[in-house]
Amino acid sequence: xxxxxxxxxxxxxxxxxxxxxxxxxxxxxxxxxxxxxxxxxxxxxxxxxxxxxxxxxxxxxxxxxxxxxxxxxxxxxxxxxxxxxxxxxxxxxxxxxxxxxxxxxxxxxxxxxxxxxxxxxxxxxxxxxxxxxxxxxxxxxxxxxxxxxxxxxxxxxxxxxxxxxxxxxxxxxxxxxxxxxxxxxxxxxxxxxxxxxxxxxxxxxxxxxxxxxxxxxxxxxxxxxxxxxxxxxxxxxxxxxxxxxxxxxxxxxxxxxxxxxxxxxxxxxxxxxxxxxxxxxxxxxxxxxxxxxxxxxxxxxxxxxxxxxxxxxxxxxxxxxxxxxxxxxxxxxxxxxxxxxxxxxxxxxxxxxxxxxxxxxxxxxxxxxxxxxxxxxxxxxxxxxxxxxxxxxxxxxxxxxxxxxxxxxxxxxxxxxxxxxxxxxxxxxxxxxxxxxxxxxxxxxxxxxxxxxxxxxxxxxxxxxxxxxxxxx
Ligand code: ARG
Numbered sequence: 034x035x036x037x038x039x040x041x042x043x044x045x046x047x048x049x050x051x052x053x054x055x056x057x058x059x060x061x062x063x064x065x066x067x068x069x070x071x072x073x074x075x076x077x078x079x080x081x082x083x084x085x086x087x088x089x090x091x092x093x094x095x096x097x098x099x100x101x102x103x104x105x106x107x108x109x110x111x112x113x114x115x116x117x118x119x120x121x122x123x124x125x126x127x128x129x130x131x132x133x134x135x136x137x138x139x140x141x142x143x144x145x146x147x148x149x150x151x152x153x154x155x156x157x158x159x160x161x162x163x164x165x166x167x168x169x170x171x172x173x174x175x176x177x178x179x180x181x182x183x184x185x186x187x188x189x190x191x192x193x194x195x196x197x198x199x200x201x202x203x204x205x206x207x208x209x210x211x212x213x214x215x216x217x218x219x220x221x222x223x224x225x226x227x228x229x230x231x232x233x234x235x236x237x238x239x240x241x242x243x244x245x246x247x248x249x250x251x252x253x254x255x256x257x258x259x260x261x262x263x264x265x266x267x268x269x270x271x272x273x274x275x276x277x278x279x280x281x282x283x284x285x286x287x288x289x290x291x292x293x294x295x296x297x298x299x300x301x302x303x304x305x306x307x308x309x310x311x312x313x314x315x316x317x318x319x320x321x322x323x324x325x326x327x328x329x330x331x332x333x334x335x336x337x338x339x340x341x342x343x344x345x346x347x348x349x350x351x352x353x354x355x356x357x358x359x360x361x362x363x364x365x366x367x368x369x370x371x372x373x374x375x376x377x378x379x380x381x382x383x384x385x386x387x388x389x390x391x392x393x394x395x396x397x398x399x400x401x402x403x404x405x406x407x408x409x410x411x412x413x414x415x416x417x418x419x420x421x422x423x424x425x426x427x428x429x430x431x432x433x434x435x436x437x438x439x440x441x442x443x444x445x446x447x448x449x450x451x452x453x454x455x456x457x458x459x460x461x462x463x464x465x466x467x468x469x470x471x472x473x474x475x476x477x478x479x480x481x482x483x484x485x486x487x488x489x490x491x492x493x494x495x496x497x498x499x500x501x502x503x504x505x506x
Contacts, residue, residue: 298337347372
């Protein structure tokens with residue numbers, strides 16, 4: 034392939050705007066404005082958009098049946114050449130849009146030169162990118178669903194295993210391991226929701242807006258919108274060619290998804306340390322050290338954490354690019370594509386790698402239970418027991434707090450102090466036994482076995498519905 038650019042001259046030394054210009058473009062201009070290396074990714078969408086445009090030109094009486102057949106056959110050939118990797122990019126190709134048009138004209142002759150009638154690259158690129166976003170967001174959502182499936186499987190397998198729940202990264206109250214895993218699952222469910230909502234807002238055809246103002250020719254934007262499977266058509270041609278809200282929204286969704294994956298990554302890093310010892314990574318999803326023979330490192334988790342910075346950067350980049358733009362199209366908008374493509378690629382890679390890591394890791398339920406079973410973890414249960422007996426919560430909090438302080442000062446064990454307390458006693462001390470505290474959480478959405486069983490069912494049902502929604506999108 035020859036890298037080419039908007040201003041690259043064709044074989045006869047002509048640019049797209051050769052009529053208006055006396056001289057040719059500078060080499061630096063060509064090097065700086067090139068977009069073909071990355072917008073090639075839109076080739077399939079560009080061909081799809083062109084087919085719809087051709088059929089619209091026929092409906093408008095601008096192309097006759099024979100001309101349309103010749104152009105459509107040429108588009109088929111271009112599609113085959115691109116798919117087979119034998120499409121020959123030329124120095125005169127400005128970007129993927131002009132590369133396709135140039136080849137169609139070579140193949141179809143005079144009718145090919147009518148392809149761009151009533152169309153501008155401004156509405157063309159917006160159309161292509163919306164088609165891409167609609168597809169890409171569904172693909173990312175499918176991968177999110179896969180990771181959610183892994184979390185559900187691991188949560189079901191976890192049974193009654195429990196871990197310390199933390200606030201301020203200090204042990205707070207024990208929670209079922211399943212509960213902890215599903216907490217991440219629900220965050221991902223919101224990501225799926227957002228991806229589908231963004232997709233729905235992107236589902237508007239800009240084709241027919243022309244360069245900025247529509248056309249004097251009998252074009253049919255609603256017809257091409259329907260042909261391309263768009264749910265709606267633009268209302269304002271200036272907005273249609275300059276709106277990149279859908280890119281910003283997609284980048285926000287992917288940045289937030291990245292933040293969620295980063296938080297999972299951070300916990301994998303912590304849990305797989307010797308200090309925590311809650312998680313053992315499978316060899317296939319861990320890395321070694323080039324110098325330290327004993328090391329097994331959680332690089333996937335670290336990169337899920339680290340690369341989320343890049344996704345946030347992409348969101349910042351598009352918002353900054355958009356904020357100063359006067360209507361309508363400005364070349365600045367070409368900067369929409371690289372962040373978007375990279376965010377989609379990186380999200381897909383992260384979801385796959387973390388899914389594999391979580392599916393194959395071993396949970397060290399003994400170490401989790403040992404960490405969760407400190408007698409102090411049941412302090413809230415003791416206070417709530419006092420509340421059940423009529424003690425106001427503030428008073429109960431103070432009573433238990435004093436017992437904790439006394440124990441920490443070495444004047445007896447929690448169990449003995451609780452058993453000896455006139456308002457608590459030996460029955461209350463059974464709350465301190467291993468595994469008891471977590472069973473006390475019984476309210477909806479809580480961390481104990483009863484609500485978690487119901488939550489598992491709700492999560493499985495939500496996943497089933499979301500699979501249907503994503504499958505139908
Ligand atoms: N490569 C351009 C982009 O991505 C295509 C549109 C060019 N339009 C123009 N008026 N120069 O934005």
